[in-house]
Amino acid sequence: MFGLKGDWSLDVKDRYFTLEDYCGAEPRWCTGCGDHGILAAVHRVCRDAQVKPEMTVAVSGIGCSSRLPHYMNTYGFHGLHGRALPVACGIKSRRPDLDVWVATGDGDCFSIGCAHWIHAMRYNMDLTMLVFDNGIYGLTKKQTSPTTPLDVPTNTHPSGALLPPLNPLTVTLGVTNISFVAQIVDWNAPLRHEVIRMAHEHKGTSFVRIIQRCPVYVEAIGKALQDEPARMKLLTHENGVELDDSVKRMFPNNAEHDPSDLAAARALAEDDTALPLGILYHNTDAPRYDQMSSAGLDMSVDEKLSGLNKALDQFAI
């Protein structure tokens, strides 16, 4: 098999993977759901990176988002509500050779799995973490989520959500040792692909919040943004995402933002007049817990035996 490299030279490979090699079962998400586009981007990023399907693990919790592993032809772990991150971290801790993706949602990550979100960000293990944020509990049928906008009616708050929504970006940007924070909307394919690609490339936990449309329960949330692009602010930079002018034209409100500037990133996240899109923060130097937790993997059986005897010696009479 052959692969064409960026400099037009040929890379001879034992195996070459096509998009199909990453496609699992037929997705069962609703028509018009933003999840389809995210899945397509993940397949493409895997294909472009030529990751081996057997070395890839997609981990999820529970919710619409968390069906993603079933639609991948890789290894997958569709676990418990809110608990994708501990499982993903556990996989990565002693199998740093595996490429680990995390698919989670606003309920899964920001509500029931909130503790794990904060701590996984701090662990900064090499995970690509996609939060499918549609602002509603979909699978359990329209309950208020932490990011449901104020006054949006739901089955648990029929007269509208009572409190202003949680801002996942300010929370994430407030956690010590974060290394990659980005935000995208599901319906802009070039931006979506570019950010997910960079998130996958990044060595550390890449947190990507994806504003994702749920046309069945809260169509208005996505629509409001699509109808009024000025409510979003596209962030580009030579150290962040670089996009064609054709893409930039779709965002009348755009700005240069250096992702190494944490204070600026926080200011952008705080600004509730415009939803920042692109890479808000990127730091390649943050300590990675997977590099610490994988210590000792290369030990031989003889070394272990002598280590064990040494341990016992301390207690010997």
Added chain:
Amino acid sequence: MTKAATASDTKYLFKRHETWWVKVAVPRTLRERLGYDLRRSLETHDLEQARQSRWAVVDEFRARIEQAQEERSDSPARHVSKPVDIDAAEFEKQSGTRLIHEHIVEVVSDSGEGAQKCGQILGLVSGKMGNGVWTVEIIPAEIQPPARERQGASGIRVRMGAKYVTNMGDEADMVVAFNEQVLYSRIMNGAYKKGTVVLLESMWSEDPEDRIRKQYAEALADFREQGLIVHELPIQKECLKIVKDPRKGKNMFVLGMLCRIYHRDIDKAKGEIAKTFRRKSEKVISTNHELFDAGYRFAAENLDYEFEIHSAEEDRLESAIVVNGNTAAGLGVMAAGIDLVAMYPITPATSASHYLADDFHLTGGFVHQAEDEIAAIGFAIGASYAGKTACTITSGPGMALKTEMIGLAVMAEVPLVIIDVQRGGPSTGLPTKVEQGDLLSCLYGMPGDSPKVVLAASTISECFHFVILARKLAESFRTPVIMLTDANLATGVQPIERPAVTEEWFAPPVDQSAWDKEVSPYDWDETTGLSDRPIPGMRGGEYILTGLAHNRDSKIAYDTASNQEGMDMRSRKLAALAETMRPPEIHGDPAGDLLLVSWGSTVGAIEEAVDLARAEGRQVSSLHLRFLSPLEPGLKEIFSGFKKVLTIELNYSDDPDAPLINAETRRYSQLALVLRAHTLMDVDCWSVVPGHPLSPRTIGEVIDARIDRIEGAEACSA
């Protein structure tokens, strides 16, 4: 003692030739004088009348027993509780030292005064000298509870014997107390007897506060009144000659005293002191050595107590290590070739992880301290899913939080070792104290059917070996395995046979060979429910693990047939495991009046009590279960050899004599409930929740009472 009479209330009563009698059991120490029991006819055929008239007789019998006890404690040299043999007499004549078979020593103090360290070293040195040793820590729940408070008592009990010791024993022979108030908490626990020697810090008699001087004087008189032999010692004063603040250091002075009293090896003791403070400066070590020497000299010059405990050759271990149960479990984790321990701090489990944090790197492992209990088990499940052997260590409240994850591991068949170091529950309960309260929640505490392997370590040695067993079972049967230990094992220190390590104990390396695409990820064998699992990295084995109902291909499947099959297969694995097991061994004869059935850390005390009772002619045996799920085979047949089967447990059950409790309302202890369902036999229970281990004497009394009742019933029916 005014308990509501129930229809079955025949306490202290038995019937002979249609006439009701009263019978009160005699403590074993008085049987030489009074016989097994005191009995008298009430000269009535009417049960109601007998119930009323029994109490006068019971009171009279009790008074006689009490009087006999007092007379006994007045006899000289009662503080040496164990008999000495003929050689010993000769030995004593020559050396002025009493040769004893065993002694129980306690050191009690306020928290932070180092009593435990003192006792641990005494235990270690004794172990290294070839004695049998068992230590139990007395731990308050707070780090720094107020001083001189009964609830805040911190300390340690060390049972040292010529022979192998398996439990904490009965009352202590010798106790060093840093103040009189903490001693009260132990007295309330029944830790002492008439004649127990108390070496009491005397500084409180000169305390500037009137209140404290008064408390001290009153307590001193009270202790003597209760029959304790109290010696007031100026420990603080002596330590002040060496250090400015004897709160730190007094313990080593006391260790010196005890080492002199029990003729412990000075070099070994000093070696242990140096090891204890190895992370501190040379100065700290030399000061502590100085304190030790001072204590040793002080005892030599001022105390008449000198004991020698030889070690019995036949019980000497070939090659021993001295560890507590949590360290043993930590070593077991390493010996099992486990790769990762994910934990969250919880008493009394955490010290196992502390140990691993020190040494796990020696076998290439890693301790992950997770953000919470759920994350801890999730992390371990993740590692295990990825082919690495993982373990999580916790205690009851942590188990409750992990429930959903354990269910996931059962459902998705992820191998996992879960160590539950039980403490008192429910809720936060008794964090530092022992209970066997998690059995039912481990067996059944999940939504839906969640069959898993549950085994319980009964000894410190088993804390080590069962981890290896659990790891193997988890992988062979593709299931979580819960290993139960408890606070008693966790902190009990004992010399055990040094394990002869072998690489066969280690988990095999992660298999990354290609997977036959034709084989399903859950290719269940119809007979056993067993299947091999693909590991990420295996080409061709790609599958999506799910906690949802699934078919053999791990595809979500809500249909009836798939759900039924999955349930069948997961349950079948337990039957397959049970098929490989042998019936448990009976301790004692295979038939008799009474069979005690137990599990976990109570084995030592129970078998010691059974041995004693058998020596006295009682027809009692005991059976100790290691596997709780699946249960070991042949129980029904074993039980049928006995007139009465009684579980002995450290968990709650209703006292059959309590108000409103009758055959319908009575709630049984946990193992009893399981065994009743399993055997359909009338398994009875005796269980208590004292927050401390059972003593052989307590169990001995239960045996006596039960056998008396059996004899009474027989006499009644005769």
